[in-house]
Amino acid sequence: MKCVLSARQTKHYPASFLVNGERQPNPESPDRVDRLLEGALAAGLERTEPKDYGLAVIARVHTPEYLAFLRNAYKRWSRIAGAASEVTPNIHPTNRDCVYPASVVAQAGYHMADASAPIGADTWDSSVASAWTAIHASEIVMAGDPMAYALTRPPGHHAGADIAGGFCYLNNTAIAAEHLLQKCRSVAILDIDLHHGNGTQSIFYHRADVLTVSLHADPVRFYPFFWGHAAERGTAAGLGYNLNLPLPRGTGDQLFLKTLEEAFARIESFAPDALVLALGLDTYEGDPIAGLNISSAGYGTIGHTIASRLRLPTVIIQEGGYPCEELAGNLTRFLAGMQGRVA
């Protein structure tokens, strides 16, 4: 299996985010790339660089206004006397049907859902490279490989069509799905990150050609709070094409695997041509974010179960999973499991 990664993806270096009102070091750090690459190589993957795909595919998912903001915000922000070293919002519209603001401070509030996705000097460049990594992995699968792993960092599943949040700027999972639709009639997205993929859900919420299924910690008392509930099923033509499977905090391997069966049943009845697997390793029992309790051995079983049950051409997109001793090892076990091996 190929592992797609660009060196440009490590340049983005968010300094902080707010936790209960306190500034804390941002765990979505560049060293995640080193750890995840180590894990992918240990599973026998072969590293490859993405090509330059321009902005065409990215612009099928994100609005022109948002892309212009993301590209230029840091430069505009830096011209403000005394501004901090990262673009972070301090005011949000209560209603997003408002007049589109001209000021970069107001645009930050409009385009940023929370304070965990600050924009620095290299955020645009790294985010675009991460999206190209997702596109390139989709190309590999469209060319006939049964699966490919996109080491997409920064991650993407909390980013909506015109909004950043939760360490995410461009929605790599949605971009991969859109790209696959050039050759596929329909695509299923299975999101197994600790957090609900609210950005991905919102992008496809009204559509029937992309089925979105997410297993995640119950948002009733967990980020992203406002989305990810079981009652959210899609709208208009997309009604019934979104399935949320919230899990109690502390869920371990057994209940996770049992709930995966519900995801498989829905995906099998949808009968897609391809799968985008949004892989979060922050479900690990030792992850610093601490929400679910998946064991290291569990990742091998989960990877093997997904690949052997669904048997679909699969683009694996990296979402969360934060620095801890077992991050690399958990990825190795998962990818080995996907390939029918035990690591």
Ligand SMILES: [Zn+2]
């Ligand atoms: Zn997550």
